[in-house]
Amino acid sequence: KPRVFSGIQPSGGLTLGNYLGALKRFADKQADGIETVYCVVDMHAITVWQDPEALRKQTRELTAGFIASGIDPEKSILFNQSQVAEHAQLAWIFNTVARMGWMQRMTQWKDKAGKNAQNASLGLFAYPALMAADILLYHATEVPVGEDQKQHVELTRDIAAKFNHDYGVDFFPMPDPVIEGAATRVMSLRDGTKKMSKSDPSDASRINMTDDADAIAKKIRKAKTDPEPLPDTAKGLEERPDARNLVNIYAALSDQTVDTVLAEMGGKQFSEFKPLLADLAVAKLSPISGEMQRLMQDPAEIDRILGRGAERAREIATPILQKTYDIVGMIRS
Numbered sequence: 425k426p427r428v429f430s431g432i433q434p435s436g437g438l439t440l441g442n443y444l445g446a447l448k449r450f451a452d453k454q455a456d457g458i459e460t461v462y463c464v465v466d467m468h469a470i471t472v473w474q475d476p477e478a479l480r481k482q483t484r485e486l487t488a489g490f491i492a493s494g495i496d497p498e499k500s501i502l503f504n505q506s507q508v509a510e511h512a513q514l515a516w517i518f519n520t521v522a523r524m525g526w527m528q529r530m531t532q533w534k535d536k537a538g539k540n541a542q543n544a545s546l547g548l549f550a551y552p553a554l555m556a557a558d559i560l561l562y563h564a565t566e567v568p569v570g571e572d573q574k575q576h577v578e579l580t581r582d583i584a585a586k587f588n589h590d591y592g593v594d595f596f597p598m599p600d601p602v603i604e605g606a607a608t609r610v611m612s613l614r615d616g617t618k619k620m621s622k623s624d625p626s627d628a629s630r631i632n633m634t635d636d637a638d639a640i641a642k643k644i645r646k647a648k649t650d651p652e653p654l655p656d657t658a659k660g661l662e663e664r665p666d667a668r669n670l671v672n673i674y675a676a677l678s679d680q681t682v683d684t685v686l687a688e689m690g691g692k693q694f695s696e697f698k699p700l701l702a703d704l705a706v707a708k709l710s711p712i713s714g715e716m717q718r719l720m721q722d723p724a725e726i727d728r729i730l731g732r733g734a735e736r737a738r739e740i741a742t743p744i745l746q747k748t749y750d751i752v753g754m755i756r757s
């Protein structure tokens with residue numbers, strides 16, 4: 425039976441990248457009638473420092489973002505990771521399965537640890553083992569993510585395969601990364617070769633889901649581009665990362681292919697295209713940010729939704745963790 429799992433870190437405010445690469449597609453999955461499990465991964469967020477009060481606020485805001493993007497907490501299971509202790513418990517088992525060399529090859533580790541890796545947290549290094557636990561705890565088969573998380577889902581498959589092999593079982597399924605749409609990798613507005621991220625220190629690099637119309641228009645107006653007009657086909661965007669990024673965003677927001685967008689927009693200057701993109705972004709994002717603001721007025725209700733989601737998550741996770749412990753040889757009495 426297919427089951428979808430995915431998560432987002434409450435490590436800051438949601439960006440347009442999170443929306444197009446993840447949230448928008450989470451809601452589509454739910455509409456397909458598949459069982460969907462969505463997680464606010466607070467334990468991942470603290471692999472880099474988070475102020476406790478900010479973490480609480482970001483967790484509630486992200487939950488509001490899920491719901492405002494169309495995740496129905498009755499249809500999907502929506503909860504925060506730390507309320508289901510099985511995630512940490514299975515992650516420990518996987519810490520003993522995964523190899524140091526596998527972790528060292530992860531590009532997210534290399535990017536986030538930077539030059540001063542000796543000072544990065546041990547949790548940041550082990551991040552992919554916790555992510556494997558998130559997915560495999562539900563025997564999830566599909567993992568909708570942005571392009572940047574593909575490597576971690578592949579590592580999850582390696583962990584599942586090594587566990588099954590080492591213990592001589594056929595217990596964990598091989599999950600598939602599902603990377604679809606015109607914006608699987610939304611780039612920074614300041615540098616078309618760098619991913620847009622909620623944790624980027626530059627606010628001008630990203631569009632936040634909570635930005636108002638003026639802020640969105642200003643950031644798009646200032647977005648880096650080149651002096652050439654828009655080409656007629658997608659091929660003309662090769663070697664033009666900044667231009668390509670803006671066209672990809674337009675295509676994803678309007679549910680069109682890049683070629684369809686360029687058939688209409690080809691030949692226009694960016695001075696003409698950018699205001700059209702800004703209007704489109706405002707039209708798509710403002711209903712969502714309005715709904716997020718409304719939901720945020722009742723934090724107790726958000727906490728109740730997370731608690732109820734955690735109960736439902738545990739119904740799936742507890743038997744799978746127990747079976748894992750049995751396979752490994754842990755006594756339960």
Ligand code: ATP
Nearest residue numbers: 433435441445446569570608609610620621622623
């Ligand atoms: P951080 O900077 O803290 O890592 P983030 O913006 O990368 O934050 P995550 O919580 O790490 O967000 O990722 C949540 C989901 O959003 C993942 O599926 C990830 O692949 C997707 N995602 C993140 N950034 C982008 C992006 N720029 N384009 C498309 N998808 C993205």
Ligand code: MG
Nearest residue numbers: 433572621622
């Ligand atoms: Mg990230």
